Amino acid sequence: MKIVCRCYDITEEEIIETIKKYNITSLEELKRILNVGMGECQGRTCIPIIISIMSRILGKSPDDIEVPKPRPPAFTVRLGDFIGDEDAHK
Amino acid sequence: MLISNEKYDVIIIGAGSIGLMTAYHFLKMGGKSVIVLEKGYLGCGSTGRCGGGIREQWGSPENIILAKKSIDIWEKLPKELEDDLEFHQGGYLILAFSEEEAETLKQNVHLQHKFGINSKILTPEEAKEIVPILNTSEIVLATYNKRDAKASPFRTLFALKRKIEEMGGKILTHTEVIGFKVKGKEVKEVITTRGSLKTNLVVNATGAWSKIIGKMLGENLPVEPYRHEIMVTERLAHLFDPMVISFSKGIYFQQMPRGEIIGGIGNPEEKPGFFIQPTSWFPYHFAKTLIEIAPALRHVRMLRHWIGYYEVTPDAKPIIDYSEVINNVIHATGFSGHGFMVSPMVGKIVAEMLLGKSPSIDIEPYSIRRFREGRIVRETGVVG
Numbered sequence: 111m112k113i114v115c116r117c118y119d120i121t122e123e124e125i126i127e128t129i130k131k132y133n134i135t136s137l138e139e140l141k142r143i144l145n146v147g148m149g150e151c152q153g154r155t156c157i158p159i160i161i162s163i164m165s166r167i168l169g170k171s172p173d174d175i176e177v178p179k180p181r182p183p184a185f186t187v188r189l190g191d192f193i194g195d196e197d198a199h200k
Numbered sequence: 201m202l203i204s205n206e207k208y209d210v211i212i213i214g215a216g217s218i219g220l221m222t223a224y225h226f227l228k229m230g231g232k233s234v235i236v237l238e239k240g241y242l243g244c245g246s247t248g249r250c251g252g253g254i255r256e257q258w259g260s261p262e263n264i265i266l267a268k269k270s271i272d273i274w275e276k277l278p279k280e281l282e283d284d285l286e287f288h289q290g291g292y293l294i295l296a297f298s299e300e301e302a303e304t305l306k307q308n309v310h311l312q313h314k315f316g317i318n319s320k321i322l323t324p325e326e327a328k329e330i331v332p333i334l335n336t337s338e339i340v341l342a343t344y345n346k347r348d349a350k351a352s353p354f355r356t357l358f359a360l361k362r363k364i365e366e367m368g369g370k371i372l373t374h375t376e377v378i379g380f381k382v383k384g385k386e387v388k389e390v391i392t393t394r395g396s397l398k399t400n401l402v403v404n405a406t407g408a409w410s411k412i413i414g415k416m417l418g419e420n421l422p423v424e425p426y427r428h429e430i431m432v433t434e435r436l437a438h439l440f441d442p443m444v445i446s447f448s449k450g451i452y453f454q455q456m457p458r459g460e461i462i463g464g465i466g467n468p469e470e471k472p473g474f475f476i477q478p479t480s481w482f483p484y485h486f487a488k489t490l491i492e493i494a495p496a497l498r499h500v501r502m503l504r505h506w507i508g509y510y511e512v513t514p515d516a517k518p519i520i521d522y523s524e525v526i527n528n529v530i531h532a533t534g535f536s537g538h539g540f541m542v543s544p545m546v547g548k549i550v551a552e553m554l555l556g557k558s559p560s561i562d563i564e565p566y567s568i569r570r571f572r573e574g575r576i577v578r579e580t581g582v583v584g
Contacts, residue, residue, distance in 0.1 A: 118458075131362070132358045132361060132362055133361075133362075133365070135241075135373070136241045136373075138241045138243070138244065139241050139242050139243060139358070142242075142243045142248055142354035142357075142358075143354055143355065143358055145458070148432075148503075148504060149503070150434060150503065152503075152504070176241070181478075181504040181505060181506050182478055182504075182505050183483075183502060183504075183505065186434060186501035186502065186503055187483075187501060187502050188498065188499060188500065188501050188502075189433070189486075189487040189490060189491060189497055189498055189499075189500055189501070189502055190487065190491060190498030190499065192483045192484050192486075192487035192488075192502075193484060193487050193488045193491065195491065195498050197498060198498045198499055199499075200499075
């Protein structure tokens with residue numbers, strides 16, 4: 111068992127199984143089913159590995175795999191910090 | 201890959217929840233030849249960006265009927281599609297923060313009861329029993345309906361895709377419609393970025409983009425895209441079950457099966473248009489309002505923040521109608537931010553229309569004509 115997504119504990123086996131089950135052709139789609147790339151690391155750990163898996167399974171060049179768009183905030187922010195609430199860290 | 205010379209009974213434009221539910225019901229009712237065209241990947245439109253809430257607590261008969269009948273279908277859908285849609289009936293809790301708002305919610309509940317919905321009026325204390333993190337100091341009353349629900353928009357789309365393909369339907373992603381070949385008052389061919397397809401019937405299920413498709417057909421649909429922002433937090437232990445919403449504050453939030461809190465707030469200043477950037481207005485106002493309602497959440501970290509579109513009509517109610525200029529086109533659009541929740545029933549109605557059956561509910565209230573004739577009563581129960 112190889113864990114690819116450390117935020118959601120998604121394994122290589124699950125990724126391959128999901129690609130086959132739903133006939134997935136893009137990483138944007140895989141992301142939406144398995145949550146890969148949407149955890150605390152925002153895909154910094156898992157996305158390059160998933161691109162390599164997808165490229166192998168789909169027989170596509172890694173350049174032809176859509177890279178998911180990053181979302182703000184770049185790093186997690188406490189909700190209280192958006193409004194200067196000092197109690198947020200207590 | 202180019203396509204050409206293929207012919208289908210039905211071409212559905214848009215593979216969001218409305219388009220795919222239509223294709224699914226069409227095949228289920230015995231329809232044979234259908235293809236769904238999607239300009240991007242599956243889930244790139246509004247369904248893949250929405251909060252996943254499903255409620256029958258509405259303020260107008262049109263939305264109550266669609267939502268109630270949709271929940272009837274939602275309840276059976278995971279079994280029918282043989283997949284986990286993360287469908288869960290944890291209820292909706294709607295909060296009133298003034299006497300005036302309390303009165304509106306009471307009237308809504310009264311109306312809902314006429315349609316057989318078991319919504320209840322709760323005291324702030326009763327509401328806190330259901331959602332213990334609530335700050336009740338400003339709450340006048342709440343309404344609650346246990347049958348209201350949530351589901352995963354992504355899982356729903358992909359489960360539908362799998363079933364549609366199993367039943368012989370086709371879904372073509374990354375294929376954008378760029379025009380139509382019209383003869384007389386009928387579409388003969390749909391022209392895409394990958395070639396043309398012949399067809400007998402066309403469904404416009406393109407949501408925020410439906411006005412653009414309408415324009416290609418020479419029709420001016422009263423549907424405008426509005427950017428709405430939404431966010432998700434880190435995962436937490438289970439805190440509460442229902443979707444919590446407030447119409448006056450424009451906020452909604454719920455906890456997902458994995459523990460994240462997902463929620464959004466509407467910006468009353470937002471103008472129509474395709475604005476793809478998230479704003480700095482959103483995190484500030486969302487955090488401020490959420491912390492007023494549920495102070496403990498000040499400690500929770502926001503993970504991601506993104507945008508999606510509400511396709512809004514002048515009365516915030518849907519359009520489910522035949523085109524007024526082209527005979528073989530049906531529009532199913534204008535859901536004004538609430539398409540996902542009503543998609544099962546809308547899909548069923550449109551499939552009935554495609555198969556020449558009479559729709560199982562009266563579709564007159566969803567006509568395009570109502571705007572021209574000035575029969576507009578605005579839905580008050582829109583949030584986000």
